[in-house]
Amino acid sequence: MVSAPSPTQGAPEQPPLPVKMVIAGGFGVGKTTAVGSISEIRPLTTEAAITEVAAGVDDLTHTPGKATTTVAMDFGCITIDPTLKLYLFGTPGQDRFGFMWDDIVEGAIGGLVIVDTRRLDDCYAAVDYFEHREVPFAVAVNAFDGQVAHDLDEVRWALDIAEHTPLVVFDARKTSSVRDALLVVLDVALSRAETAKAT
Structure with a gap:
């Protein structure tokens, strides 16, 4: 005797959200590095060589071997599970490319702000951007050479992070x-959405 098919048999699989x-x-x-490390596809980058003029504008003190820089965005993706796929957009880091941020951030559920504790001043703009636009975000301190220059309490105080x-x-x-780190951002975004739904 042939058993009846279950309700899910033969149903097409839903693509991840x-x-x-x-x-x-x-x-x-480390934005480009982070996207490249996690992306399940070959990441799209818009790297350009750092010219002598750019080297005079961008501080290369802590990144002396850096020969290229992102001039538009980085793009990659990662399937978290069968129901969810993250599309990652990395912003350019220099202030002169800040005009692109609104377009890059539009429609995003949240952001990961990467921090180098050796030069916290460079991170204020990104933290302020997400705070002022009320976009859920988390801050990730990149451990260069496995170390950070300041402990997390000092970083929170210095960047005035809520x-x-x-x-x-x-x-x-x-x-x-x-x-x-990306899962932390997802948790923040989901928590924000649930709070908004309850009010």
Whole structure:
């Protein structure tokens, strides 16, 4: 005797929900590296060579080996599970490309602001951007050479980050570390959405 098919048999699989997320931060903090580390496709980058003129404008003190810089955006994607796929958009880090941020951030559920503790001044603009536009975000301190120059309490105080904003340490070179940081942003965005729905 043939059993009746279950309700799910023969039903087409639903594609994962596409979700946009932004990776932001100052010049040379690891945005392109983070996108490249996690993306399941070959990431799209808009890297241009750092010219002598640009080197005179951009501080290369802590990134002396950096030969290129993002001039528009980075793009990659990662399937979190069968129901959810993140599309990652990395912003350019220099102030002179700030006019692109509104277009890049439009429609994003949240952002990950990457911080280099050796030069916290470069990160104020990204933190302020997400705060003023009330976009859910988390701050991820990139552990260059496995170390951070200041502990997290000092970083929170220096950047004036609200207590409800998650602050984590991660390594932009490691897939699992980047994934964990992105999941923190997802949690923040979902929590914000649930709060808004309840009010």
